[in-house]
Amino acid sequence: MGAVELVALAGSVSLLAGWRLYLCVFATGLAMRAGWVALPRHLESLDILANPWVIGVAAVALLLEFLADKIALLDSVWDAVHTLVRPVGGALLALAIVDANDPAWQVVALLLGGGGxxxxxxxxxxxxxxxxxxxxxxxxxxxxxxxxxxxxxxxxAALASPVLAVIVFVVVLVFSLAVLWIAGRFLKRLFRREVPPG
Structure with missing residues (x-):
């Protein structure tokens, strides 16, 4: 896997971790444990996700998130708490994907993962x-x-194929930025309407 594919995989996983961190950890660990996804040699550091303890903790957190996320307002509280947790988790997942021996790649992974x-x-x-x-x-x-x-x-999809990792990265990034733009406009209009005339 080349540099572009590694960056795309790290970016894809980190962007998705921004949506559902525990689901990303659980799905990746379960896929590796079951042998559904055979990681290349340079991604062996992700094997930690296949540890039964990691899968178990991720499953419990996933269940809590699954329930909290279905209840209006409780999901917003959950999101507020995870404003710090998800970027850190995304950064750590991205760091596990790139070459751990190269400090430059480590910095790129942390910035890309946390930012994504x-x-x-x-x-x-x-x-x-x-x-x-x-x-x-x-x-x-x-x-x-x-x-x-x-x-x-x-x-x-991102774990299964380097080409799909690139596609997932681009699609999720464009989708997320579009959602931010649309939601920002919607909320701006909503709050403009609620301000009493002064």
Missing amino acids: ALVGHAAKASTRAAVNTSPEPFSNVVVSTGEDVATAGLTF
């Missing part, structure tokens, strides 16, 4: 803030379930 997870997290949190303005509870469940399915599928 922060962009993914900001898109997710902005979407949730907009969805939570709806009085009915079903839109929250639909959006959350869509995030679950998309994160799992895109994580497996």
